[in-house]
Amino acid sequence: MDVIIPQILNGLDKGSAYALIALGLTLIFGTLGVVNFAHGALFMIGAFCSVALSKLLSVSYVTEDPTQKDFLGNPLKVETPYVESWFGPEVGGAIIDWSVPLAILFSIPIMIVVGLVMERGLIKHFYKRPHADQILVTFGLAIILQELVRGIYGANPIQTPAPDAFKGSVDFGAAFGFDPNVIIYPYWRMIYFFFSAVVIGGVFAFLQFTTFGMVVRAGMADRATVGLLGINIDRRFTIMFAIAAVVAGWAGVMYAPINAPNYHMGMDFLVLSFVVVVVGGMGSLPGAVAAGFLLGILESFASMTAVKEVLDGIDQIIIYLVAIIILLTRPRGLMGKKGVMED
Amino acid sequence: MTKTLSRRGVLKTGAVAGAGVALPTIFTASSAAAFTNEPTGSTVTLGFNVPQTGPYAEEGLDELRAQELAVQHLNGEGDGGMMNTFSSKALKGNGIMGKQVKYVTGDTQTKSDAARASAKSMIEKDGAVMINGGSSSGVAVAVQGLCQEAGVIFMAGLTHSNDTTGKDKKANGFRHFFNAYMSGAALAPVLAKEYGKDRRAYHLTADYTWGWTQQESMAAATEAMGWETVNNVLTPLASTDFSSYITPVLNSGADVLVLNHYGGNMVNSLTNAVQFGLLDKMVNGKKFEIVVPLYSELMAAGAGENVQGVIGSMNWNWQLQDEGSKAFTKSFGEKYGRPPSNSAHTCYVQTLLYADAVERAGSFNPCAVAEALEDFEFDGMGNGPTTYRGADHQCFKDVLVMRGKENPTNQYDTLEIVEVTPRAQVEYAPDHPMFAGGDLGECNPGA
Numbered sequence: 001m002d003v004i005i006p007q008i009l010n011g012l013d014k015g016s017a018y019a020l021i022a023l024g025l026t027l028i029f030g031t032l033g034v035v036n037f038a039h040g041a042l043f044m045i046g047a048f049c050s051v052a053l054s055k056l057l058s059v060s061y062v063t064e065d066p067t068q069k070d071f072l073g074n075p076l077k078v079e080t081p082y083v084e085s086w087f088g089p090e091v092g093g094a095i096i097d098w099s100v101p102l103a104i105l106f107s108i109p110i111m112i113v114v115g116l117v118m119e120r121g122l123i124k125h126f127y128k129r130p131h132a133d134q135i136l137v138t139f140g141l142a143i144i145l146q147e148l149v150r151g152i153y154g155a156n157p158i159q160t161p162a163p164d165a166f167k168g169s170v171d172f173g174a175a176f177g178f179d180p181n182v183i184i185y186p187y188w189r190m191i192y193f194f195f196s197a198v199v200i201g202g203v204f205a206f207l208q209f210t211t212f213g214m215v216v217r218a219g220m221a222d223r224a225t226v227g228l229l230g231i232n233i234d235r236r237f238t239i240m241f242a243i244a245a246v247v248a249g250w251a252g253v254m255y256a257p258i259n260a261p262n263y264h265m266g267m268d269f270l271v272l273s274f275v276v277v278v279v280g281g282m283g284s285l286p287g288a289v290a291a292g293f294l295l296g297i298l299e300s301f302a303s304m305t306a307v308k309e310v311l312d313g314i315d316q317i318i319i320y321l322v323a324i325i326i327l328l329t330r331p332r333g334l335m336g337k338k339g340v341m342e343d
Numbered sequence: 344m345t346k347t348l349s350r351r352g353v354l355k356t357g358a359v360a361g362a363g364v365a366l367p368t369i370f371t372a373s374s375a376a377a378f379t380n381e382p383t384g385s386t387v388t389l390g391f392n393v394p395q396t397g398p399y400a401e402e403g404l405d406e407l408r409a410q411e412l413a414v415q416h417l418n419g420e421g422d423g424g425m426m427n428t429f430s431s432k433a434l435k436g437n438g439i440m441g442k443q444v445k446y447v448t449g450d451t452q453t454k455s456d457a458a459r460a461s462a463k464s465m466i467e468k469d470g471a472v473m474i475n476g477g478s479s480s481g482v483a484v485a486v487q488g489l490c491q492e493a494g495v496i497f498m499a500g501l502t503h504s505n506d507t508t509g510k511d512k513k514a515n516g517f518r519h520f521f522n523a524y525m526s527g528a529a530l531a532p533v534l535a536k537e538y539g540k541d542r543r544a545y546h547l548t549a550d551y552t553w554g555w556t557q558q559e560s561m562a563a564a565t566e567a568m569g570w571e572t573v574n575n576v577l578t579p580l581a582s583t584d585f586s587s588y589i590t591p592v593l594n595s596g597a598d599v600l601v602l603n604h605y606g607g608n609m610v611n612s613l614t615n616a617v618q619f620g621l622l623d624k625m626v627n628g629k630k631f632e633i634v635v636p637l638y639s640e641l642m643a644a645g646a647g648e649n650v651q652g653v654i655g656s657m658n659w660n661w662q663l664q665d666e667g668s669k670a671f672t673k674s675f676g677e678k679y680g681r682p683p684s685n686s687a688h689t690c691y692v693q694t695l696l697y698a699d700a701v702e703r704a705g706s707f708n709p710c711a712v713a714e715a716l717e718d719f720e721f722d723g724m725g726n727g728p729t730t731y732r733g734a735d736h737q738c739f740k741d742v743l744v745m746r747g748k749e750n751p752t753n754q755y756d757t758l759e760i761v762e763v764t765p766r767a768q769v770e771y772a773p774d775h776p777m778f779a780g781g782d783l784g785e786c787n788p789g790a
Binding site for chain 1: 396397398399400401574576577579581583584586587588590591593594607610611614615618619620623624625626641642644645646647648649661662672673676677682752753755
């Protein structure tokens with residue numbers, strides 16, 4: 001049990017990231033019918049919102065300290081962040097320390113603008129084109145976006161730590177009667193899981209309990225009829241694209257302390273997230289979430305030494321293996337609907 | 344009588360005439376060039392093959408900076424850097440054998456096929472006589488093989504796998520950088536001294552050539568000191584999150600985690616291990632420790648505060664106080680405003696070593712250059728007295744044991760030198776089992 005519980009916990013935070021990205025992908029596919037291969041780039045841009053805000057809050061003025069030398073033997077240039085000079089070391093330091101949670105707000109306008117520009121500027125021209133064209137153009141867009149980020153921030157990962165208050169880990173084992181030190185889980189990963197649950201719940205509630213959401217769901221079911229009622233469904237779908245961009249961005253913002261953001265992190269998640277969408281069922285929001293957590297947990301179990309001793313290399317193929325089995329037994333995925341992508 | 348020209352007739356006539364015109368040129372070309380890309384004008388071209396895109400682009404950029412600096416120094420520009428401290432005085436600052444040094448660059452993308460393609464292009468289209476650089480053992484082995492076939496010298500950049508000068512060694516290839524065996528040999532005594540001889544180590548290993556040889560080397564060296572290897576888990580190179588590999592460590596009874604990872608893998612696995620609080624744990628009555636056998640300044644910067652207190656090894660570091668290191672750091676720092684990385688150092692030194700070998704050989708012929716490099720003993724390049732062993736084309740020199748700095752004062756102040764391990768401690772026989780299976784073969788001059 002003390003071996004299984006940690007892997008379930010690990011699977012939950014991996015699954016949270018998969019679920020959040022897959023949720024946005026499914027929203028875009030369900031509303032606009034677009035297979036958006038640039039969605040991973042939105043996750044990456046979200047993570048770099050954390051980096052950007054952290055750097056912005058750390059903008060400093062430079063003074064020379066003659067008592068210390070730099071690597072060339074010149075007086076050391078000491079950087080002092082302006083916020084520390086304005087608000088004092090304690091308050092200023094705390095503001096910088098909390099840059100990741102603050103980036104949740106900071107990222108909203110950025111992700112909305114990026115989403116709208118992406119949809120209005122490029123993707124809308126490909127609505128009526130074959131899915132292969134959409135995949136090619138959005139994949140190309142993803143490469144452009146990641147190279148832009150590489151141009152600005154470089155190729156090296158950039159550490160963007162969680163606030164000091166959430167560093168460290170909780171000893172679940174000791175709390176539930178197991179040996180100490182065997183079931184531990186970092187605070188931030190726990191927060192990431194709960195944050196994901198809240199965002200996923202919020203998106204479902206928005207679609208389920210608001211008039212806007214009802215119209216969107218109606219449009220997803222029968223776009224032509226909703227249009228005939230005089231409702232501008234295209235505008236609502238564009239807004240949904242922006243919401244999906246914000247969801248992917250938030251997934252990235254909060255992921256930044258888990259693994260240092262780098263410019264290709266979007267690509268690392270993209271393919272797996274697409275598998276999650278397909279396994280969950282194209283266009284099915286609950287399916288995307290369920291498949292995200294399922295595959296995250298399975299991936300964690302496949303990394304266990306005991307499993308790898310029986311099937312060497314299983315950790316590299318488990319997600320694809322499960323996808324094949326599910327699609328063979330349930331061709332529309334776990335919760336896929338008839339008629340979606342079957343034309 | 345009129346004769347009409349048919350299309351086939353014109354083509355035939357053209358082909359015969361073309362062959363007739365080209366024939367003398369082909370023979371002239373093959374008979375005049377004694378070796379591939381023999382420089383005939385007033386310039387000589389070097390090929391710098393580094394990752395300019397992809398995850399190691401920062402490392403590649405730093406290598407490129409150092410290579411540009413080396414070219415400047417060879418051409419008599421700047422302050423001369425390590426040319427002033429190099430024990431060989433064959434280089435005069437007038438290019439190589441009086442020919443001005445020019446260079447072309449290729450992008451390896453840290454992919455073997457892309458690296459071979461860019462090296463091939465530089466050799467065939469740009470006339471490069473030597474290929475230098477790179478940031479991966481897989482790439483180094485691939486490009487080394489290409490240079491052997493093409494008949495040019497390969498001066499490897501950052502490649503740390505035992506195989507580069509082990510089972511995959513080639514007569515046209517030379518490695519200045521240290522290797523996994525040397526890391527293990529340098530680290531094990533320090534680890535035993537710092538953490539004790541009664542330790543249980545759990546290895547996470549990147550599942551490719553470098554990871555395998557690094558793990559084998561570390562396990563052998565630490566077991567010889569009395570440590571026990573509890574487990575070795577291979578992790579896919581494409582892994583981004585290592586949490587599911589790290590949590591079993593806590594149940595294994597291990598009190599040391601050895602991360603045989605480099606680059607993004609190292610940054611993420613170390614970050615994850617610190618997140619899970621491993622460094623705060625007491626296991627078997629001892630403080631849990633993490634070891635990163637191969638450090639680089641850029642990766643340490645990527646891992647941020649997570650490297651604090653973590654021990655690893657390096658080929659060279661800008662904090663060394665010998666005259667060569669100081670000269671290079673000053674030269675590089677004044678030009679680029681930052682201290683050089685150890686991969687930059689190795690690429691700089693390799694470029695000077697190649698140029699020096701050409702001068703001493705009195706020829707650009709790769710076989711003459713190889714002969715000049717084999718068993719060449721030198722000093723003043725930052726690692727103490729060094730030998731380029733002829734048997735396997737591996738450099739033997741001092742190795743650094745490093746530790747992540749607890750209280751860094753600036754962004755470059757990430758690591759501190761724990762020990763300069765003397766060269767004698769990291770030497771091994773050419774037929775050592777970890778390097779067995781390869782054949783240097785014969786030098787290929789090409790042409």
